[in-house]
Amino acid sequence: MEKLSLYIDFDGVILDTITPSYNDIKKLGKELTEEETCEFYKxxxxxNIIIDDNIINNSIDSIKEVIASNKFNVxxxxxxxxxxxxxxKIKYIRKYFKDVTIIPCPKQISKTxxxxTAxxxxxxxxxxxxxxxxKECGIGIKFSKVFKENDFPVITDIKQIINMF
Ligand SMILES: [Mg+2]
Structure with a gap:
């Protein structure tokens, strides 16, 4: 069987970079405009936050299992x-995965x-x-740290994808 192409998001799926960076914005004590937020993240x-402490729900080990299933090109x-x-991010991912493809996408550009995508x-x-x-004929799977209903199928652990296809 031909392998399916599987793309995995990083922030909020592999590492929780969102909580610590939002906390740092809060510490500024003021609302940021869209432009200021952009500068802040630049x-x-x-x-400081792309570290093992921020791994979500065993994500690294789960990705290893997904690769080992041989069903997907990850x-x-x-x-x-x-x-x-x-x-x-590339250096972090390379610590664990020697040959997984990594695609950094400029924030202003849709991942599609x-x-x-098809x-x-x-x-x-x-x-x-x-x-x-x-919309571009791809298959969307919602990742959520804790289960929450969504229009898309929801997983809380990346390895759950293995039995969905
Ligand atoms: Mg994300």
Whole structure:
């Protein structure tokens, strides 16, 4: 059987970078405009939060199981605000995976514009990304740290994908 293309989001799926970075925004004590938020993330010290402590629900081991199932061609597809952020994420992923494909996608560009979406699976915690994906004939799977109903099928552990296909 031909392997399915599986794209896995990074922030909020592999590592929880969202909680610590939001907390740092809160510490600023003011509402940020969209532009300020963009600048904040461009200059953010990602090396402080792209760490094992922020692994979500055993994600690294789960991805290893997904690869071992031999059902999928696995890639990591992650939005980045800067090249520095891309470098830190790539180095982190390479610690665990020697040859998984890593695709950093500029924040301003839809993930659907980076690759061939038709028939491909995307695991993402951001429903807007899944909607765009589906519109381009891809298969969207919602990741949630704890189970919550969604228009898309929901998983709380990446390895649950193995038995869905
Ligand atoms: Mg995400």
């Amino acid at each position: 200059n953010y010290p990602w090396e 890639s990591i597809l992650t939005h980045v605000n800067s090249l520095k952020e891309a470098v830190i 514009k980076m690759i061939h 028939g491909s699976i995307l695991i993402d915690d951001y429903t807007k990304n899944l909607r765009e994906w589906q």
